[in-house]
Amino acid sequence: MISLFFKEINSFFSSVIGYVVMGVFLLAIGLLMWVFPDFSIINYKYATLDQLFDVAPMVFLFLIPAITMRSIAEERNQGTIEFLETKPLTDLQIVLAKFFASWVLVGITLIPTLIFYYSVYQLGLPKGNLDSGAIAGSYLGLFMLGGIFAAIGVFASSLTNNQIVAFLLAALLAFIFYWGFDFISRMPVFIGWIDDIVQMLGIEYHYQQISRGVIDSRNMIYFFSVMAAFIGAAQLSLEKRGW
Amino acid sequence: MSVKVEDLTKVYGQQHAVDNISFEVQSGQILGFLGPNGAGKSTTMKMITCFIPPTRGKIEVCGLDVSAEPMAVRKKIGYLPEHNPLYLDMYVKEYLHFVAGLHKLSNKNKIIADKIEMVGLSLEQNKKIGNLSKGYRQRVGLAQALIHDPDVLILDEPTSGLDPNQLVEIRNLIKTVGQEKTVILSTHIMQEVQAMCDRVIIINQGQLVADDPIEKLSARIAGESIITVGFQKEVPIKALEQLPGVQKVEPLAQAKYHIFAKSKVDVREDLFKLAVKNQWVILELMKDTLSVEDVFHKLTQKISSHD
Numbered sequence: 001m002i003s004l005f006f007k008e009i010n011s012f013f014s015s016v017i018g019y020v021v022m023g024v025f026l027l028a029i030g031l032l033m034w035v036f037p038d039f040s041i042i043n044y045k046y047a048t049l050d051q052l053f054d055v056a057p058m059v060f061l062f063l064i065p066a067i068t069m070r071s072i073a074e075e076r077n078q079g080t081i082e083f084l085e086t087k088p089l090t091d092l093q094i095v096l097a098k099f100f101a102s103w104v105l106v107g108i109t110l111i112p113t114l115i116f117y118y119s120v121y122q123l124g125l126p127k128g129n130l131d132s133g134a135i136a137g138s139y140l141g142l143f144m145l146g147g148i149f150a151a152i153g154v155f156a157s158s159l160t161n162n163q164i165v166a167f168l169l170a171a172l173l174a175f176i177f178y179w180g181f182d183f184i185s186r187m188p189v190f191i192g193w194i195d196d197i198v199q200m201l202g203i204e205y206h207y208q209q210i211s212r213g214v215i216d217s218r219n220m221i222y223f224f225s226v227m228a229a230f231i232g233a234a235q236l237s238l239e240k241r242g243w
Numbered sequence: 244m245s246v247k248v249e250d251l252t253k254v255y256g257q258q259h260a261v262d263n264i265s266f267e268v269q270s271g272q273i274l275g276f277l278g279p280n281g282a283g284k285s286t287t288m289k290m291i292t293c294f295i296p297p298t299r300g301k302i303e304v305c306g307l308d309v310s311a312e313p314m315a316v317r318k319k320i321g322y323l324p325e326h327n328p329l330y331l332d333m334y335v336k337e338y339l340h341f342v343a344g345l346h347k348l349s350n351k352n353k354i355i356a357d358k359i360e361m362v363g364l365s366l367e368q369n370k371k372i373g374n375l376s377k378g379y380r381q382r383v384g385l386a387q388a389l390i391h392d393p394d395v396l397i398l399d400e401p402t403s404g405l406d407p408n409q410l411v412e413i414r415n416l417i418k419t420v421g422q423e424k425t426v427i428l429s430t431h432i433m434q435e436v437q438a439m440c441d442r443v444i445i446i447n448q449g450q451l452v453a454d455d456p457i458e459k460l461s462a463r464i465a466g467e468s469i470i471t472v473g474f475q476k477e478v479p480i481k482a483l484e485q486l487p488g489v490q491k492v493e494p495l496a497q498a499k500y501h502i503f504a505k506s507k508v509d510v511r512e513d514l515f516k517l518a519v520k521n522q523w524v525i526l527e528l529m530k531d532t533l534s535v536e537d538v539f540h541k542l543t544q545k546i547s548s549h550d
Binding site: 004006007010011014078079080081083085087088089 | 293
């Protein structure tokens, strides 16, 4: 399993995908945070990283499916899935290796944004006047959100041998889980009845809570159980071998 | 008993891809799996290698049940799937390192160097797999299958698409490897079976139609001549059997016989003289030589005509 994990990581960086994903993410975030006047920190005049944490989920919505779309779909398409499945690896190990490789790549992509933290820290008046606790929480939230998106992406990729289908499906599922439940909870039928429960099914609710800097075990349980559910579903879909 | 298959059946919807197949292979034996395209060769192999589960039946590899201990079985098997799927953007050595890692081998460098030499990849070992020709890719596939020194080697059409030189080299390689392992290989080329295998199983439309040692099949193939003769009235079979060179006489229809003779001998002249002597009227006389293809054709056709 470890070999497969490292093979996946290697294949991100030996092909262009890894660099393109990181480049696009940093470029988009950088432009939105510092250049475009509607969002930029310079115009906002408060020393926070809120822009980063508001915009990053939207960028992840497209980038993480791009990372994960080939994970299993390509193995199916190339026939290498038969090679993997006949090696001493369980289906769960295959899915986990793919999932962790994607998640780690998301983590690596986030690391350079620490420069933004440093910049804002330096720019604050007085220097260092920003809520580091909340920022740490937000990073954790963003990382967990990336984990859910990665699990969704690997699951979508396991359903098909077409990467484009995998990408669109993953983006759709990620959208439903991030904003969808939130939107649905505001429908008149649910208000005053189960709107809070529907809202709690979505990622945004938990992401916002963690962003305040309070790490509640309930939120963490939510993140991990959604990941586990999609990994389990991917394993099932792999077991059926698409026959 | 290296590989034992009992009443193996695989059903896709209405279609019986593999239908009640049973056979056994001992270690040190090279078994050829022969059949036309779509006969169920690959499906059988995929079931032995734990890629797809059988609908019914039992498979044992080195005494381990495939459905009960799939992980242990996978460690015993080296498998070269049909079309030889490889990661084309990996380098040869990188790929073999990866496979060795999947098998949790220690001393990887030495093992990889050995296998690279064994399959004759030394000159190409630093290239990208995607840049290799088909013959060399096939060698990479073989190296991958051999890397953990498996007891059982399963090769699905290992020689398809190779040029004649590569063909000979790969065949020799498989023969060498097969001396101490159990090898099951599939092909739809008869000559290949003759060149490599100790034993042949012919399957057609999912059913086993022949399970013979290669000598027996070769005897069939080596070109017996078959003479079909039709007389006006029935004649005593014994008299026909006494003709020089005749091995067997089978009655075919009324007053019609198949005479099996050694290929070198032409019994038609003697047959004619015998008939004249006894005043038997010959209505038809036909000579046929069974070629490699004929045996195959005959065996695989039998089933289709039943349906």
